[in-house]
Amino acid sequence: MHVSGGDLQRxxxxxxxxxxxxLRDARRPLTLTELAAHTGLSRGSIVDVxxxxxxxxxxxxxxxxxGGMGRPARRYRFRADAGHVLGIDIGVHKVLATITDLxxxxxxxxxxxxxxxxxxxxxxxxxxxxxxxxxxAAGLTSDQMWGVAAGSVGVVDRExxxxxxxxxxxxxxxxxxxxxxxxxxxxxxxxxxxxxAALAEQRLGVAAGVRDLVYLHAGRRPGAALxxxxxxxxxxxxxxxxxxxxxxxxxxxxTDHLESCPAAAGAPAEDAAALVFGAARTGDPAARAAVExxxxxxALGTAAMxxxxxxxxxxxxxxxxxxxxxxxAPLREALAPHCLRVPEIRPSTLGEECVVLxxxxxxxxxxxxxxxxxxGALSPPTAxxxxxxx
Amino acid sequence: MHVSGGDLQRxxxxxxxxxxxxLRDARRPLTLTELAAHTGLSRGSIVDVxxxxxxxxxxxxxxxxxGGMGRPARRYRFRADAGHVLGIDIGVHKVLATITDLxxxxxxxxxxxxxxxxxxxxxxxxxxxxxxxxxxAAGLTSDQMWGVAAGSVGVVDRExxxxxxxxxxxxxxxxxxxxxxxxxxxxxxxxxxxxxAALAEQRLGVAAGVRDLVYLHAGRRPGAALxxxxxxxxxxxxxxxxxxxxxxxxxxxxTDHLESCPAAAGAPAEDAAALVFGAARTGDPAARAAVExxxxxxALGTAAMxxxxxxxxxxxxxxxxxxxxxxxAPLREALAPHCLRVPEIRPSTLGEECVVLxxxxxxxxxxxxxxxxxxGALSPPTAxxxxxxx
Numbered sequence: 001m002h003v004s005g006g007d008l009q010r011x012x013x014x015x016x017x018x019x020x021x022x023l024r025d026a027r028r029p030l031t032l033t034e035l036a037a038h039t040g041l042s043r044g045s046i047v048d049v050x051x052x053x054x055x056x057x058x059x060x061x062x063x064x065x066x067g068g069m070g071r072p073a074r075r076y077r078f079r080a081d082a083g084h085v086l087g088i089d090i091g092v093h094k095v096l097a098t099i100t101d102l103x104x105x106x107x108x109x110x111x112x113x114x115x116x117x118x119x120x121x122x123x124x125x126x127x128x129x130x131x132x133x134x135x136x137a138a139g140l141t142s143d144q145m146w147g148v149a150a151g152s153v154g155v156v157d158r159e160x161x162x163x164x165x166x167x168x169x170x171x172x173x174x175x176x177x178x179x180x181x182x183x184x185x186x187x188x189x190x191x192x193x194x195x196x197a198a199l200a201e202q203r204l205g206v207a208a209g210v211r212d213l214v215y216l217h218a219g220r221r222p223g224a225a226l227x228x229x230x231x232x233x234x235x236x237x238x239x240x241x242x243x244x245x246x247x248x249x250x251x252x253x254x255t256d257h258l259e260s261c262p263a264a265a266g267a268p269a270e271d272a273a274a275l276v277f278g279a280a281r282t283g284d285p286a287a288r289a290a291v292e293x294x295x296x297x298x299a300l301g302t303a304a305m306x307x308x309x310x311x312x313x314x315x316x317x318x319x320x321x322x323x324x325x326x327x328x329a330p331l332r333e334a335l336a337p338h339c340l341r342v343p344e345i346r347p348s349t350l351g352e353e354c355v356v357l358x359x360x361x362x363x364x365x366x367x368x369x370x371x372x373x374x375x376g377a378l379s380p381p382t383a384x385x386x387x388x389x390x
Numbered sequence: 391m392h393v394s395g396g397d398l399q400r401x402x403x404x405x406x407x408x409x410x411x412x413l414r415d416a417r418r419p420l421t422l423t424e425l426a427a428h429t430g431l432s433r434g435s436i437v438d439v440x441x442x443x444x445x446x447x448x449x450x451x452x453x454x455x456x457g458g459m460g461r462p463a464r465r466y467r468f469r470a471d472a473g474h475v476l477g478i479d480i481g482v483h484k485v486l487a488t489i490t491d492l493x494x495x496x497x498x499x500x501x502x503x504x505x506x507x508x509x510x511x512x513x514x515x516x517x518x519x520x521x522x523x524x525x526x527a528a529g530l531t532s533d534q535m536w537g538v539a540a541g542s543v544g545v546v547d548r549e550x551x552x553x554x555x556x557x558x559x560x561x562x563x564x565x566x567x568x569x570x571x572x573x574x575x576x577x578x579x580x581x582x583x584x585x586x587a588a589l590a591e592q593r594l595g596v597a598a599g600v601r602d603l604v605y606l607h608a609g610r611r612p613g614a615a616l617x618x619x620x621x622x623x624x625x626x627x628x629x630x631x632x633x634x635x636x637x638x639x640x641x642x643x644x645t646d647h648l649e650s651c652p653a654a655a656g657a658p659a660e661d662a663a664a665l666v667f668g669a670a671r672t673g674d675p676a677a678r679a680a681v682e683x684x685x686x687x688x689a690l691g692t693a694a695m696x697x698x699x700x701x702x703x704x705x706x707x708x709x710x711x712x713x714x715x716x717x718x719a720p721l722r723e724a725l726a727p728h729c730l731r732v733p734e735i736r737p738s739t740l741g742e743e744c745v746v747l748x749x750x751x752x753x754x755x756x757x758x759x760x761x762x763x764x765x766g767a768l769s770p771p772t773a774x775x776x777x778x779x780x
Contacts (some may be wrong), residue, residue, distance in 0.1 A: 010430075011401050040400075164730075212626055226698070228618055235700025236602055239730050242697045246728055248638055248690075300638075304694040307632045308616070310625025338636055340554075340629050 012049075015041055017371055019049045020058055020078065024102070029062040029075035050076060057082050080105065084140060085367070086184070087359030088150035089193060090127055090176075092116050092167050097130040098353070099138045099145075100360040102367075104204060108138035109356070120170045124179055131183070145186050147363035150176055151193035151355040157238045160190035164239070167221055187366050194225035194241065194317075195232040196358030197348070201315045202227045203361045205354065206346040212311040214241075214343075216302060218327070219318035220270065222251050224305060232362070243301045250297035257297070261290035277323035292330045299334030306339050317348035402439075405431055407761055409439045410448055410468065414492070419452040419465035440466060447472050470495065474530060475757070476574070477749030478540035479583060480517055480566075482506050482557050487520040488743070489528045489535075490750040492757075494594060498528035499746070510560045514569055521573070535576050537753035540566055541583035541745040547628045550580035554629070557611055577756050584615035584631065584707075585622040586748030587738070591705045592617045593751045595744065596736040602701040604631075604733075606692060608717070609708035610660065612641050614695060622752070633691045640687035647687070651680035667713035682720045689724030696729050707738035 022038035023030055030038065036046045053059045060079050064072040080103040089096040093116070098109040110133025112126040127150075135142060154165030154172060165171045180188045198215030201207045211230050217223040224241030226233040233240055244251030255273065258264065263279035263286060264272035279287035302314060316324055316331070324347030335342050350357060412428035413420055420428065426436045443449045450469050454462040470493040479486040483506070488499040500523025502516040517540075525532060544555030544562060555561045570578045588605030591597045601620050607613040614631030616623040623630055634641030645663065648654065653669035653676060654662035669677035692704065706714055706721070714737030725732050740747060 014404075224698075228623060229621075231619075233618060233699070236702040236733070237700055237731060239700045240698065242700070242730060243694055245697055245730065246693060303636060304633055305698050307635055308614075308630065308695050308698050309623070310627055310629045310632070312626040340632060340635065341627060343626070 012052075015039070015045055015049050016053060016058075019046070019053060020371075023059055023076060023078040024080075026078075027103075029077040031073040031075050033073065035076065078102075083146040083367075084138070084144060085360050085363035086131065086134065086145045086148040087196075087356045087361075087363060088127060088131065088148065089196075089355035089359060090123065090150060090152045091193065091355070092153060095123070095126045095130045096352070096356045097127070097134040098356040098360060099134050099140065100357070100364075102146075102364065104357070104361055104364055106353075106357065106360075108134050108140075110134035110137060116167065117169075120174055123168075123171070124174070127179075128183070142184050143186075145184055147187045147189070147366050148180060148184050149189040149191065149196070149359040149363040149366070150180065151191055151196040151359045152176065153193055155238045156190050156192045158234065160188070162190070163237070187363075187370075189362055189366055191232065191234075191359070191362055192225065192238060193355045194223045195234070196356075196362060197317055197350075197354040198225040198227050198315065198358070199232050199361050200350050200354045200358035201317065201348055202230065204357055205315075205350045206348060207313050207315050210313045212309065213313045213315055214302065214305045214309060214311045215315045215317055216298070217318035218298060218316055218320035220255055220273070222254065222298070222301075222318070224301070226305075226309065226311075228309070231365075241305070243304050246301070246304075249301035249304065251301050254294050254297035257290045257293040261287055263287040263290070273320055274323070277320070277326050280326045281323075288326075291326055292334075295327060295330035296334045299331055299338065302331075303335055303338035306335070306343060310341070311343050314343050314345045315348055316345055317354065321348045322351075402442075405429070405435055405439050406443060406448075409436070409443060410761075413449055413466060413468040414470075416468075417493075419467040421463040421465050423463065425466065468492075473536040473757075474528070474534060475750050475753035476521065476524065476535045476538040477586075477746045477751075477753060478517060478521065478538065479586075479745035479749060480513065480540060480542045481583065481745070482543060485513070485516045485520045486742070486746045487517070487524040488746040488750060489524050489530065490747070490754075492536075492754065494747065494751055494754055496743075496747065496750075498524050498530075500524035500527060506557065507559075510564055513558075513561070514564070517569075518573070532574050533576075535574055537577045537579070537756050538570060538574050539579040539581065539586070539749040539753040539756070540570065541581055541586040541749045542566065543583055545628045546580050546582045548624065550578070552580070553627070577753075577760070579752055579756055581622065581624075581749070581752055582615065582628060583745045584613045585624070586746075586752060587707055587740075587744040588615040588617050588705065588748070589622050589751050590740050590744045590748035591707065591738055592620065594747055595705075595740045596738060597703050597705050600703045602699065603703045603705055604692065604695045604699060604701045605705045605707055606688070607708035608688060608706055608710035610645055610663070612644065612688070612691075612708070614691070616695075616699065616701075618699070621755075631695070633694050636691070636694075639691035639694065641691050644684050644687035647680045647683040651677055653677040653680070663710055664713070667710070667716050670716045671713075678716075681716055682724075685717060685720035686724045689721055689728065692721075693725055693728035696725070696733060700731070701733050704733050704735045705738055706735055707744065711738045712741075 018039045032046050059076045062075045062077050080101040083102050084099050087098045095112050098106050100106050110130040112130045114126050153167050154162045157163050160177045162172055162174055176190050177188050194217045207213050213227045215225040222244050258276045259272040261276045264275045267275050276287045276290050280291045408429045422436050449466045452465045452467050470491040473492050474489050477488045485502050488496050490496050500520040502520045504516050542552055543557050544552045547553050550567045566580050567578050584607045597603050603617045605615040612634050648666045649659050649662040651666045654665045657665050666677045666680050670681045
């Protein structure tokens with residue numbers, strides 16, 4: 001058999017990648033013997049690979065635990081701090097930037113407040129400041145980011161262009177990729193914020209490990225997002241989860257049930273829902289009826305998605321999910337008559353962080369794809385940036 | 391660098407697989423130089439790999455075309471006849487079995503008629519006869535099949551169990567995998583028939599190469615199936631595309647518009663639709679109104695799926711798709727008020743063959759996954775059966 005230099009380089013690369021992946025996915029230190037078993041590599045190859053990966057900063061040897069008999073076997077761990085990614089959430093009221101390590105663990109954040117009326121340029125400035133703050137807090141520079149992903153309100157197409165935004169008057173058409181590319185020399189991804197919230201719940205939140213889920217954004221601007229086969233489902237033009245646009249679902253008007261409830265009389269519209277949920281919690285009959293009417297409408301659009309997709313789980317997210325204790329039971333009850341099988345409904349737990357963490361997860365997915373996909377592994381991946389010695 | 395025997399074997403395997411894949415996906419013969427370019431392998435490795443694959447029957451040298459100057463470069467093609475798969479369609483009125491080559495090209499078929507009242511054992515007998523007929527017609531034996539997939543009416547779960555069938559009284563719970571395993575020593579997959587029809591349209595039919603599509607089964611038992619990211623979408627329990635179960639869609643009663651039309655007066659229910667479509671084609675006002683009322687209902691459930699999934703294409707399949715010339719325009723018109731973007735609607739072209747061809751495609755996908763996925767490539771794939779010399 002001919003073995004060329006190129007073949008050997010490719011083999012070495014595959015061995016390195018499978019070793020990094022094995023150590024990362026194990027989420028605990030492994031001995032050389034365990035690593036050989038996980039990767040199917042020979043002992044000799046593993047020793048070579050481990051030496052090389054240690055030098056390049058991808059893995060570290062773990063101090064043996066004190067005590068125990070004889071000389072303990074050497075153990076190695078994936079260095080999640082070998083690289084970092086930046087997640088951004090550009091919302092209607094705030095911009096949040098969070099830096100995570102390669103395991104998706106947040107290490108630093110920056111935040112600025114904006115309002116629905118903030119013009120595009122000022123919103124972009126607010127984003128810059130939030131990013132700068134996160135970098136300063138992390139003690140890192142922009143060229144140390146391996147990837148960045150940003151979540152935005154509105155419909156985002158495959159090229160990352162924001163094509164349609166109801167909530168922000170001048171935001172559609174913003175060249176977010178171009179703006180970020182001028183500041184960050186790394187791969188950039190833009191996605192709709194609800195899709196990222198759904199991804200965060202599937203990776204780090206209440207739906208960890210669930211393959212297929214429908215994420216409901218229950219709030220003043222209702223919406224939905226889909227995780228199918230473990231990944232955010234994007235559709236042809238990004239306009240997925242929009243079943244609420246059908247008038248028969250009642251989604252366009254369903255918050256009226258809450259805002260017109262006597263329990264919210266006199267309060268500003270943005271506080272109405274919380275007041276009504278609060279009153280329902282204490283047993284107020286009118287408030288309970290309002291919540292039930294809201295749940296009926298929410299259930300109709302949800303049932304259409306559930307019957308279409310047969311998801312394992314529905315995640316109840318958005319601002320109203322903080323009142324899941326009073327909303328969940330009526331929602332479940334309203335779904336039952338429509339569905340073949342009512343999926344488990346789980347309230348979101350990541351709260352305000354969900355979009356920004358989802359953005360970091362998406363940036364990490366992108367890195368993963370570059371390194372570990374069949375295409376990535378077969379063509380030489382971009383050499384990872386060597387981290388500064390810890 | 392250590393290179394063990396195991397490393398070399400793995401390298402050889404990866405090189406073989408990437409060469410087979412390159413030749414198969416090229417769909418035309420390649421020279422050694424082209425093959426090296428497609429795979430990134432060195433010239434020396436390619437010569438080794440090609441010799442080995444030729445001996446093992448995976449590839450064949452193509453006769454040089456006569457004429458031309460000098461000695462022509464040798465060219466090689468993937469041998470699609472190196473293996474075969476069996477697709478089966480177990481319908482309400484017929485059982486169809488088709489054997490295809492590794493490119494999904496049909497080489498032989500067998501067919502038997504059944505009726506809605508045919509009991510389970512007789513339906514399985516009919517399936518056996520259809521399979522035997524296809525094998526005889528192909529001149530192959532059951533142990534030469536590399537994979538088999540069967541499509542069935544009803545909801546099929548991930549383990550291939552048929553969990554719910556409205557159309558056939560005693561069919562739910564049939565152990566189709568067990569039945570086939572007793573006759574065919576190869577991987578077996580069972581899937582819902584509409585999902586397979588959708589897959590066939592996406593691989594071989596009107597939606598070739600489309601990533602995301604909604605397949606409508608427009609017929610006396612309406613249904614739908616989804617292809618998302620290029621693969622049949624299965625959901626948690628297989629019950630996807632069931633939005634028609636929601637009463638507000640009108641799907642449960644929409645064929646009444648056709649069956650109660652004067653144009654179908656006195657005809658048996660199973661002939662009514664064709665008569666009404668025929669009358670509409672000649673301009674009969676009552677028939678046109680009936681088709682429009684049917685299209686309105688069909689559009690409501692379709693819109694719910696389109697708004698949820700934002701597919702590139704909707705494929706109009708099922709028996710009524712033969713009347714796409716009169717049905718398509720009213721359907722498109724009825725969809726428009728509901729949708730952000732009306733996807734292109736394309737009538738199915740594979741007709742009666744769509745389920746059985748989709749089954750063959752699924753069996754081929756399974757083989758592909760065994761050989762070409764990262765997991766498959768990293769563990770030694772089952773050695774392909776050596777084909778008999780052609």
